[in-house]
Structure formats: C-alpha cells, structure tokens
Amino acid sequence: MNKLMFFLVISLLHIQASGQNYPIRHLDISSGLSNNSVASIYQDQNGYMWFGTFDGLNRYDGNDFKIYRHIHTDPNSIQGNAISCIEGDFENNLWVGTTAGPVVFNAERSSFSPLQYYDTNKKIKPLNVTAYEIIAVHGLHMILVATKEAIVVYKEGEKIGTAIPFNGKLNYIARSISYNAKKQIFYVFITGTGLCQYDIKSKKLTLLNNTITGANCIKLTNEGLWIGSDEGAYLYNDRLNTFSKNYFLEKNSRTRFFSAGKQTLDCH
Incomplete structure (x- = not known):
C-alpha cells in the first residue's frame, strides 16, 4: 500500500473510532503532490503538512502544494530530491534527510543549509551521505541523525555535530x-x-x-x-x-x- 494512502486510512480509522466526522481527502500527484511514493510525513508548528517523497519535499497548506527540489545552480536549494525523513527543531526549522545528505530548512529565508560534523580527529567534514532518520529531543536540546556512515549528534541551533564512533570507527x-x-x-x-x-x-x-x-x-x-x-x-x-x-x-x-x-x- 502507498505510504501516504496508509497514513490517510489510519487517520480515518482513528477519527471514526473517536466518534467524530471529519472530511478525508486523498492526496496524490493529481492534487499537486510531486510523487506518490511518500517516505515521511511531518506537521510543523504553523500547521503545514510536509511530505517527503522520492522526488522532492512537499509543503501542503490544506489547499495547495509547494514543492522543493534540488536546483543545480542554486546553492540554497535542497541537496537531494529523494527525501527519507523530516523532523523539526525548537526554532521551527525543518531537518530534512535526503539521499545526498541532511539539510536544515529556514522558512523565513526559504533556504536549505547543509550539515557538517566533527570526525574522530576533530576535523570538520560535510555530511553528504544518506540520512535515514532524524530525532529531536527538545528537553535535552539535542538532535540525533542516523546516516549511512554513523550517527551524528547535534545541539539544537547548531549545524556542526559530532559523529559517534562504534568500536573506534565511523564507517x-x-x-x-x-x-x-x-x-x-x-x-x-x-x-x-x-x-x-x-x-x-x-x-x-x-x-x-x-x-x-x-x-x-x-x-x-x-x-x-x-x-x-x-x-x-x-x-x-x-x-x-x-x-x-x-x-x-x-x-x-x-x-x-x-x-x-x-x-x-x-x-x-
């Protein structure tokens, strides 16, 4: 079953179980979604729904979609089009995992910033590998990113994290x-x-x-x-x-x- 369709079906079941009657809409490419393969769904503090697809990041305001894709000539665009995960920090920035690396989206500037990390030798390196999952723990002001090379720990508000070795290695x-x-x-x-x-x-x-x-x-x-x-x-x-x-x-x-x-x- 398509992941977006599954999400909407589960929402419908939950609403029916609560005895409430809310309208349910099926969203797909005919509605403006960039791709029907949805890997991640997130709702921000402003109420926008964000859908991470295999072909772009989608923001939905209840009526229309705004699609963010990588633009080769724009350094402020998202790093990759295949979105794996979405999370939010305490400043309402979006942390978006892509197959080209995780990025932080600032809505006010409408720009994406790539993330970096300190390796075991304290050298700063770009984090340009697949980010599978991102979890923010606001009470501890930390964000953990699971990637193809290691887990990387960030302090909320910072874009350079620390890669955590396993058995002395990061690979x-x-x-x-x-x-x-x-x-x-x-x-x-x-x-x-x-x-x-x-x-x-x-x-x-x-x-x-x-x-x-x-x-x-x-x-x-x-x-x-x-x-x-x-x-x-x-x-x-x-x-x-x-x-x-x-x-x-x-x-x-x-x-x-x-x-x-x-x-x-x-x-x-």
Whole structure:
C-alpha cells in the first residue's frame, strides 16, 4: 500500500473510532503532490503538512502544494530530491534527510543549509551521505541523525555535530534509531551488526544484541521496541535482551512502523 494512502486510512480509522466526522481527502500527484511514493510525513508548528517523497519535499497548506527540489545552480536549494525523513527543531526549522545528505530548512529565508560534523580527529567534514532518520529531543536540546556512515549528534541551533564512533570507527550504517526517554538512551540499529544503544550520559555507542543483523526500521511503543526487517517484525525484550519470534508466519518485509495510542500499526 502507498505510504501516504496508509497514513490517510489510519487517520480515518482513528477519527471514526473517536466518534467524530471529519472530511478525508486523498492526496496524490493529481492534487499537486510531486510523487506518490511518500517516505515521511511531518506537521510543523504553523500547521503545514510536509511530505517527503522520492522526488522532492512537499509543503501542503490544506489547499495547495509547494514543492522543493534540488536546483543545480542554486546553492540554497535542497541537496537531494529523494527525501527519507523530516523532523523539526525548537526554532521551527525543518531537518530534512535526503539521499545526498541532511539539510536544515529556514522558512523565513526559504533556504536549505547543509550539515557538517566533527570526525574522530576533530576535523570538520560535510555530511553528504544518506540520512535515514532524524530525532529531536527538545528537553535535552539535542538532535540525533542516523546516516549511512554513523550517527551524528547535534545541539539544537547548531549545524556542526559530532559523529559517534562504534568500536573506534565511523564507517557503519546506522539504519534506524528510536529514543527511550526513561533510560536516556537511543536504540540504534547498525546494519550487519545488530541492535545497539547510544548512552547520552556516557556518549558511547555499544552493542546490545546481534541475533538480528539486518533491519529496516525500529520503533519504541508501549509494547516495547519493534524491529522491522525483510523477514518480518520482532519485539525486543530489554529485560532479557532477547527477541520474540517473527510476528508473521511467512516472510513479510517491514520498512516503516506507525503507532496510534497503545496499538502498533505498520506500513510495508
């Protein structure tokens, strides 16, 4: 199922369950959306809906779409057209992950700024690799970006972060992240390695469990930490440091989890 359609279907079910009757619109390229493959959805503080597609970033005001694409001759345009994730900071700037690297969008200037990071030698480098996921923790004034090379930690308001090494190296794929506020840690899934954790206090990234070494997404819900892979979905037991059996009887690829209340809902 198309991810945007899935989102709207889930919204409809939630509204019906609440006993409310709101109009539901189906949005696609005929409505002005740049591409029907939607990877990320975000609503900013002004009420705008943002859709990250395989061909551009879309802002929706309830009536019309405004599309942002990379323009080769414009250094202030977005770095890439394939959008993987969207997050907001405390100043209402958008942090947008693309396959060409993450950027920060300033709405007042209508410009995109690329991000940089300090490597293990304290050298500043451009962050121009795929950003899979971005999570902001406003209470701690920090933003964590999961990329094709490492996780990078930023202080809100700054555009140069610190790359966190794993086993002394930065060359690892941080495929997905999820924040556990109670434990003050980020769960990080590293491709080819397994489930890890980044401890905010110690600033160290360590391995938790290597039973599953390939995953597309992870998400912490009231039920626990879900792992979505090409094989199916698994629930992590942090007390026993074990995974459940596959929740699907047959191979069933999972690439994104959505949650509504206490129920976990997943999208292919």
